[in-house]
Amino acid sequence: MRGAVKITISVEDPTEHFQQRLLALLAEHAADVHVDTEWTVERAVRYYLSLPLNARRIVKEATIRDGYVPADELREDGDGSLRGHSAALKRAVERGVRNRWWPEGMEAPITPQGPGFGKVRGYCLRRNLVDVFFAAIAEVGLMSQRDALERAVRAGGGIWDAERTVKALAEAGVTVDDSRARQLLGDLADRGLLARNEANAENAENGKDSKNARDARDAKDAKDAKDAAVYEVTDIKEDRSAL
Missing domain, CATH: 1.10.10 (Arc Repressor Mutant, subunit A)
Structure with missing residues (x-):
């Protein structure tokens, strides 16, 4: 039985040629390679700070409320639109991949809930990430x-x-x-x-x-x-x- 070997690779400003060869090597041994797609406090901080203010509020309120915030609680005038916020939350994950903050395959930490057709009933933060995001928001002094x-x-x-x-x-x-x-x-x-x-x-x-x-x-x-x-x-x- 082979023992597991954990290897962490961190390369600053890699050349395109190096990236291609490294990715090819990883693809060749994909069955034996585990990609770290877990949300850590450090990653949560980067994600949170990259969001526009309104989207930050959604994440913060969901964190405070133990994982779920109703849409009505986010509408200050009782009838405000939440259009566009869901896209900002999704783009932040994609931005992190482009900026090499985390690898591809990271699951969105928070998702909109609703009947579809653009309507949002609320936002759900994955329950196992509530403590992670609480620590992250507290770390940057915004809790x-x-x-x-x-x-x-x-x-x-x-x-x-x-x-x-x-x-x-x-x-x-x-x-x-x-x-x-x-x-x-x-x-x-x-x-x-x-x-x-x-x-x-x-x-x-x-x-x-x-x-x-x-x-x-x-x-x-x-x-x-x-x-x-x-x-x-x-x-x-x-x-x-x-x-």
């Missing part, structure tokens, strides 16, 4: 604290307070204190993703909830009570059939 928390909330669901928020963001490589955590929770509540959970705050007296909720018992003014707020994820009604 905000709120973006990171929204992704954690959508993935984790359930009840959220400052304590859980601080821990979840720490796991994503983002450091915030309790005060900032409460601000971020309030932002997501304003966007409709979270709703204040009064029942859980009241249950704190029986020791059934988190530390932040229990602290609300002794709050002496409205500000302290708001600071100890507990939130619950609202129903997320998205068509995820493509995932």
